[in-house]
Amino acid sequence: MLKSKFKKSTAIILAVLTALSVLAFAPVTADAAATVSTAKSLSYNGITYYMPQINFNSTDVRQINSEIKSVCNPVFTDIQNAARYGYSTGCNQMDYSSMTKNNILSVVIKIRYDGGHTRYYVYNINPYSGKRLSYDQVASAFGTSYSNAKKVVKWTIKDKFYHLDSNTKKNTRWQYSRSRSITDSNINKTKLFVGQNGLYAAYDIYWIAGPELNSDLALVYNSSNPAVNAHGTNNGAQVTWGKVSGVPKYRVYKKVNGSWKKLGDSTGSSYVDKSAKPGNNYVYTVRGIAADGSAFMSGYNTSGKSLKFVSSPVISKMETTPDGLKLTWNKTSGVNKYRVYFKQNGSWRNLGDVTGNTCGLYCYGSGGTFIYTIRALSDDAKQFLSGYTNGKGAKYVYTPEITGISNTSGGVRLSWDKPTGTEKFRLYRKTGSGSWQKITDTTATSYTDTSAWNGTKYTYTVRCISSNGKTFQSYYDTTGKTIICRR
Secondary structure, three states: OOOOOOOOOHHHHHHHHHHOOOOOOOOOOOOOOOEEEEEEEEEEOOEEEEEEEEEOOOHHHHHHHHHHHHHHHHHHHHHHHHHHOOOOOOEEEEEEEEEEEOOEEEEEEEEEEHHHOEEEEEEEEOOOOOOEOOHHHHHHOOOOOHHHHHHHHHHHHHHHHHOOOHHHHHHOOOOEOHHHHOOHHHHOOOEEEEEOOEEEEEEEEEEOOOOOEEEEEEEEEEOOOOOEEEEEOOOOEEEEEOOOOOOOEEEEEEEEOOEEEEEEEEOOOEEEEOOOOOOEEEEEEEEEEOOOOOOEOEOOOOOOEEEEEOOOOOEEEEEEOOOEEEEEEOOOOOOOEEEEEEEEOOEEEEEEEEEOOEEEEEOOOOOEEEEEEEEEEOOOOOOEOOOOOOOEEEEEOOOOOEEEEEEEOOEEEEEEOOOOOOOEEEEEEEEOOOOOEEEEEEOOOEEEEOOOOOOOEEEEEEEEEOOOOOOEOOOOOOOOEEEEOOO
């Protein structure tokens, strides 16, 4: 759990944490030998200044504590002298924070002088041995290197300059001078320390107004790896990931013959592998990089995310039912679950998941065209294994009902209702317990069966069809209406 090292009033704690929000430091864990405490503090004009003390008995720590005093004591003296003579102090903020991560205890002192100058002093030790750690050792603990960290810092300074508009470059003294701040001598003074999200750097820059040095901070390596997912689309395999703090760009990899192969870079959170082919298995991973690609800024999931990429399911049959439509689609080998979508107002609406390759769907309203598509899913329904087609549609009309049946001298007279959207009707007849036989197709809502034989028992039903007679658009009354012909 991250906690502030400051042990003063709530107001002071909030002020200090606001100033060091990017650091978000915490105290050393309970089992660590080294701890950090406030060795000296001074209040002036409502501001409290802190000096850290590393509590560990080792030669390196004693030396570091001595160095801390040599940094902080002159500041205290300046504050006291200014207060004694009624002048404003040259220092308007001095505080410290600490954090332990990856067996590194980092202590950072921040001093802010009049005019906005900020300087950071960084001390890293092994909390168990008390030995001072080099920046190479600190970087190595995060799986990176000091040279890579300095590349990120160099990019950060360039990025801050080049993204200013011309007016800002000319008139804002708080920004940075390209010709003076991006130099190897400055970059080589980069100081590394651990913070909440991983590895940070404090680096020196020049003000645009003059030769004075100022310090700034940058996250150079996030200790969190991008969380990767992969799913099938119509264009290929899409890799998605969660962005990690402070990382501006990402590199996508695919495992080929047991090794990771770079696919491409993205500043977003997704990438489509257009070379992926249905029927194959793939493994992907993602790593954070600097905006110019010069250095890695995070690790990566070494196992990667697997995807069994399959072809988009195709609806092969749409049959009418009493309540709607029954869909059937081609079943893909190894796929057990599918997601069904309905197109509504031009967008696909998720209707639910189905095990198998068929399902019945309720259709609301008569005469509408209902369009569906299917997408293959993993068994846990957390991953799409395919893309989807443009869909297949069918018109659905309510089941027509025979409203009148009677004998006439000319045969059996029939009439029925006309549901909304009807184009045409098909009339059927069966004799006794026989099968349904087509009598006629008509756009009318009545018909006289002149072929009916006197004394024969007939059952009739009617169904809506398309105007060309090739597609059923409704279901039918399976019981029908029965009569004995009397001519």
